[in-house]
Amino acid sequence: MSDFEMEAIRTVWDAKGWFTGQENTTAFVSNVCRLFPGEEGLVKKLFLPRRAHFRLATKKDGTCALLGETGCLLPQEVRPYYCRLFPLWTVGRQIVALGPQCLAIREAKTITRLLDSMSMSKAKVFDLHARLRLAWGLPPKSGDPVVTLRLQREK
Incomplete structure (x- = not known):
């Protein structure tokens, strides 16, 4: 999740606790590389080992913290x-x-x-x-x- 995406969420919601840092593990970087075939070198420069990236927080059951009974709690334009x-x-x-x-x-x-x-x-x-x-x-x-x-x- 990028700084821009986090800031967009903050425009509509107090974002404390909605984001969490996660290490750029080998498995994470490998998954991102699969999303961008042919750009593995660039992906690896963007997501350096032993560094971290942000993602949405999750509940204890692993579901997104912003997922409600009827779907995402965020307005479409800031998701x-x-x-x-x-x-x-x-x-x-x-x-x-x-x-x-x-x-x-x-x-x-x-x-x-x-x-x-x-x-x-x-x-x-x-x-x-x-x-x-x-x-x-x-x-x-x-x-x-x-x-x-x-x-x-x-x-």
């Missing part, structure tokens, strides 16, 4: 980019689904239906992914939408 995208991701110019165990993926069966169920367009997925890259310190990819990091209220 971390990864949360807004999940279970979607981009690989090149393709949109793919992460985590086949995800109920939304199993129920939707196709990316088109999954996008519809999330009220998400393909353009929005690419926009959010480009913003995530920028927030996490990765440069824009060729073909990515031109984005900046500023809080955008959803319409």
